[in-house]
Amino acid sequence: MKPEPVLRLVGVTKEYGEEVVTRVLHDIDLTLEQGEFAALIGPSGSGKSTLLNIIGLLDRPTSGQVLLQGQDTRGLDEDALARLRARTLGFIFQFHHLMPAFTALENVMMPALAERGWPDERMRTRALELLAQVGLKERAGAYPRQMSGGQQQRVAIARALTMSPALVLADEPTGNLDTGTSAQVFELLRHINREQRMTFLIVTHDPRLAQQCDRIIEVVDGRIVSDRREPRRSG
Amino acid sequence: MPFELFVALRFLREGRAQTALIFAGASVGVAVIIFLSALIDGLQASLVDKTLGSQAHILLRAPDEAARPLVSSPDALVQVVRPAQRLRTIDQWQQVLRLMERTPGVTAVSPSVSGAGLASRGTASRSIVVRGVEPERFERIIDVPSKLVAGQWRLLGAEAVIGQKLARELGVVVGDTLRVTTADGRADSFLVTGLFDLGTQEVNERWVLVPLRSGQTLLDLVGGVTTLELRVTDLFGAQALAERLSQRTGLVAESWMTLNAQLLVALQSQSSSRYMIQFFVIIAVALGIASVLVVSVVQKSREIGILKAMGTTTPQVMRVFLIQGAVVGLVGSLLGGLMGAGLARFFASLATNPDGSPTFPIQLDAKLFLTASAVAIVTGLLSAVAPARRASGLDPAVVIREA
Ligand SMILES: Nc1ncnc2c1ncn2[C@@H]1O[C@H](COP(=O)(O)OP(=O)(O)OP(=O)(O)O)[C@@H](O)[C@H]1O
Ligand SMILES: [Mg+2]
Numbered sequence: 004m005k006p007e008p009v010l011r012l013v014g015v016t017k018e019y020g021e022e023v024v025t026r027v028l029h030d031i032d033l034t035l036e037q038g039e040f041a042a043l044i045g046p047s048g049s050g051k052s053t054l055l056n057i058i059g060l061l062d063r064p065t066s067g068q069v070l071l072q073g074q075d076t077r078g079l080d081e082d083a084l085a086r087l088r089a090r091t092l093g094f095i096f097q098f099h100h101l102m103p104a105f106t107a108l109e110n111v112m113m114p115a116l117a118e119r120g121w122p123d124e125r126m127r128t129r130a131l132e133l134l135a136q137v138g139l140k141e142r143a144g145a146y147p148r149q150m151s152g153g154q155q156q157r158v159a160i161a162r163a164l165t166m167s168p169a170l171v172l173a174d175e176p177t178g179n180l181d182t183g184t185s186a187q188v189f190e191l192l193r194h195i196n197r198e199q200r201m202t203f204l205i206v207t208h209d210p211r212l213a214q215q216c217d218r219i220i221e222v223v224d225g226r227i228v229s230d231r232r233e234p235r236r237s238g
Numbered sequence: 239m240p241f242e243l244f245v246a247l248r249f250l251r252e253g254r255a256q257t258a259l260i261f262a263g264a265s266v267g268v269a270v271i272i273f274l275s276a277l278i279d280g281l282q283a284s285l286v287d288k289t290l291g292s293q294a295h296i297l298l299r300a301p302d303e304a305a306r307p308l309v310s311s312p313d314a315l316v317q318v319v320r321p322a323q324r325l326r327t328i329d330q331w332q333q334v335l336r337l338m339e340r341t342p343g344v345t346a347v348s349p350s351v352s353g354a355g356l357a358s359r360g361t362a363s364r365s366i367v368v369r370g371v372e373p374e375r376f377e378r379i380i381d382v383p384s385k386l387v388a389g390q391w392r393l394l395g396a397e398a399v400i401g402q403k404l405a406r407e408l409g410v411v412v413g414d415t416l417r418v419t420t421a422d423g424r425a426d427s428f429l430v431t432g433l434f435d436l437g438t439q440e441v442n443e444r445w446v447l448v449p450l451r452s453g454q455t456l457l458d459l460v461g462g463v464t465t466l467e468l469r470v471t472d473l474f475g476a477q478a479l480a481e482r483l484s485q486r487t488g489l490v491a492e493s494w495m496t497l498n499a500q501l502l503v504a505l506q507s508q509s510s511s512r513y514m515i516q517f518f519v520i521i522a523v524a525l526g527i528a529s530v531l532v533v534s535v536v537q538k539s540r541e542i543g544i545l546k547a548m549g550t551t552t553p554q555v556m557r558v559f560l561i562q563g564a565v566v567g568l569v570g571s572l573l574g575g576l577m578g579a580g581l582a583r584f585f586a587s588l589a590t591n592p593d594g595s596p597t598f599p600i601q602l603d604a605k606l607f608l609t610a611s612a613v614a615i616v617t618g619l620l621s622a623v624a625p626a627r628r629a630s631g632l633d634p635a636v637v638i639r640e641a
Pocket of ligand 2 (some may be wrong): 051
């Protein structure tokens with residue numbers, strides 16, 4: 004039996020505005036299988052972030068279905084969506100979005116803490132492991148303002164992985180970093196994907212980075228205009 | 239530490255200046271409430287104390303004799319005759335006394351006879367009130383022993399304790415003899431054993447306290463008493479109790495509250511102005527807390543968006559901000575309690591009476607602090623409601639997009 008795809012979009016449409024309706028996404032169908040490492044590319048304003056937010060359950064489609072691991076998300080209320088988000092999705096944003104009042108370790112623990120309510124030793128151990136994985140074990144006690152942009156983004160990656168999500172959504176995760184750092188961060192994501200067979204969907208403007216993904220989905224004017232799978236390169 | 243408290247405390251810590259501002263605001267508010275209450279409670283307590291220093295809480299006496307029409311013959315003029323001004327005694331007062339002692343809320347009962355008289359020594363004489371009392375019962379109604387300025391509190395046989403002013407006017411000192419004559423000519427001599435200052439001019443210049451038995455003889459009321467004086471636990475419930483006692487006994491019962499109606503009005507208007515001030519202080523503090531928290535919600539909207547994107551639920555976000563409000567209230571009540579108590583003490587020490595007691599007495603008790611803390615915490619919580627709703631209503635997608 005074939006396992007459920009991590010993500011399935013069926014006829015997803017998104018419109019904004021009440022009187023002047025602008026259709027930002029047109030009838031999108033998309034499936035991501037477990038372990039895929041996919042890039043989402045397209046010109047500015049084409050609807051990439053909108054699509055990512057809908058997949059991330061941060062926004063609802065005007066019509067169409069979003070299924071996460073086979074579960075239909077229509078009809079779930081805000082808090083049910085929040086819980087589903089916590090358990091199955093990880094987010095990495097362009098501007099890292101760490102919480103300045105908390106240390107790197109606390110930031111990484113935060114999703115687990117929010118989900119379980121009380122801190123425990125397992126949470127700490129897991130957060131430290133993740134920090135080690137992104138090469139920041141020594142910086143566990145540092146506050147975001149004490150770290151470089153690349154370090155902050157790596158903490159954000161560790162945070163996205165805390166709940167062992169089925170799908171990690173990254174919106175221009177390297178958009179704010181210089182070329183060298185950008186390549187390192189991308190390598191880290193690639194590494195985690197290979198090691199843990201975790202599924203990634205990454206919005207990027209950088210064609211060289213996109214070339215290194217297994218699959219490239221291109222959106223123009225709210226429509227998927229191409230969806231190519233690259234032959235898997237050996238890691 | 240639970241998630242919400244952890245995040246709330248960090249948010250407060252992160253807000254440094256703002257947090258300091260609302261902590262200060264809440265503290266000052268609590269301090270004002272404590273200070274004002276301490277001062278007004280103290281003032282009222284001392285006013286009541288002074289008034290009740292020479293008064294029983296409730297007085298029971300026989301009803302006035304009804305004026306009765308006197309008809310001599312069918313066609314004669316109807317004459318209304320008022321009985322002569324005569325002291326009336328309470329029927330079976332021992333039984334009434336025992337009944338009073340068993341009444342819940344009554345802590346002491348003292349029988350006494352009182353009547354007008356004249357006190358003289360040598361050529362000097364003054365009109366007085368002779369009060370025959372049982373000293374060990376009477377002192378539980380009016381604390382004469384602690385208010386003696388000379389001699390001792392002793393009424394054995396033909397001994398009397400009199401007001402300081404009367405003693406001065408008659409030139410009497412402890413150990414002298416005083417002659418007391420009543421309206422119908424009975425007279426007796428008493429050895430003055432003590433002088434008191436009960437704080438009231440009228441009492442200090444007129445009261446002559448003698449043993450109950452001597453009083454009864456002098457006033458020609460052997461075996462009888464004219465009043466039963468009561469002390470009660472609930473000072474401000476005295477009037478209600480008096481009314482019930484009056485119904486049960488058929489006697490006239492007057493509470494200190496009716497006898498001092500003006501004082502009561504003054505106390506009430508003091509209390510209402512104090513509640514008014516406190517109300518506005520609370521409103522001002524609440525608005526301050528709320529506006530600072532709203533600003534912090536705006537400043538932290540990105541972080542709130544991230545928390546929600548990570549799966550934090552709406553009630554959790556609500557609680558993060560409600561807790562901040564409660565913490566502000568708690569810190570305010572601790573700091574404000576200290577400030578208020580300090581301020582009240584300082585104020586009381588500023589002006590003192592010649593005897594060393596403060597001119598503005600203050601009254602600080604645990605109940606006041608507990609009430610103020612509860613008010614502060616509830617105020618903090620309530621003022622956080624609007625900011626909390628605002629925070630929990632933030633749409634993470636919008637917040638993250640606008641970063
Ligand atoms: N809340 C909104 N209300 C109205 N229009 C919106 C809203 N959010 C996005 N849009 C519009 O939807 C379109 C797609 O926006 P989106 O942010 O998804 O583009 P994008 O592909 O992520 O662009 P970029 O590469 O610049 O990040 C844009 O035309 C944008 O103006
Ligand atoms: Mg975008």
